[in-house]
Structures are given as structure tokens and as C-alpha cells.
Amino acid sequence: MPIAVGVIETLGFPAVLAAADAMVKAAEVTIVYYGICESGRMMVVSRGQVAEVNRAVEAGIAAGEAAYGGKVITHYIVPNPPENIETVLPIHFTSKSEPFRIF
Structure with a gap:
């Protein structure tokens, strides 16, 4: 089952939180x-199954825009990234994120 990547970029900390x-x-x-x-832009990256990441990014966009002073700058979803991308981008599971891995 493919593990997707979902990224949301916001302006400021309250929106990314x-x-x-x-x-x-x-x-x-x-x-x-x-x-x-x-320059004050923050991003959050999530991983999961494709349908779950789609749902998560939709909810994250709505919450980021609703936060006081919040603004979502951009977002994107990569449904099935190649394995070599993990060596370049910070999208791999680390020792800190591994205990919270759901799938």
C-alpha cells in the first residue's frame, strides 16, 4: 500500500500549529x-495512506486558514514518492516520529 506525503506551508506559527x-x-x-x-513561513509534513493524507491536508488547510492571522501559502500531496526521495527531503520516519506511526 503506498504511503503518501502531504505538506502544508503557512505564514506564521499559529497557522501551522x-x-x-x-x-x-x-x-x-x-x-x-x-x-x-x-521569512516566517512554516511547513508541516505528514505521512500515511493516500486517502488519509488527502483528508488530513483538507482539514489542515481549513484549520490553518481559520487560525487568527493564519494564511495557508501552499500545499501539495505526493501519492507514492520514490524511496530515494527520502534521502533528500525530510519525509522519512525518524526515531522521534516512529513511536507515533499508525500504519
Whole structure:
């Protein structure tokens, strides 16, 4: 079963926090990364089954936009990323995220 990647990029911390919270509450996904992109932009990355990631990203976008001063800049979903992408991008399961892995 393919493990998808869902990314939401927001402006500011409150929006990314709201998006991450909504993502894990709306679907069975694991947050594998969050951090600063550039100039106040933050991103949160989740992994899970394709349908779950789609549901999580939809909920995260709505929550990020609803947060006070929140703005979702961009988002994307990669349904089945190649394994070599994990060596370049921070989308792999780490020792910190592994205990929360659902699938």
C-alpha cells in the first residue's frame, strides 16, 4: 500500500500549529517533520495512506486558514514518492516520529 506525503506551508506559527493539530485529528497520519521554510513561513509534513493524507491536508488547510492571522501559502500531496526521495527531503520516519506511526 503506498504511503503518501502531504505538506502544508503557512505564514506564521499559529497557522501551522492549527494545521498540524487538525491533520492528526482528522485522519490516521503521522507528522514526520515541521519547521521553518523562510521569512516566517512554516511547513508541516505528514505521512500515511493516500486517502488519509488527502483528508488530513483538507482539514489542515481549513484549520490553518481559520487560525487568527493564519494564511495557508501552499500545499501539495505526493501519492507514492520514490524511496530515494527520502534521502533528500525530510519525509522519512525518524526515531522521534516512529513511536507515533499508525500504519
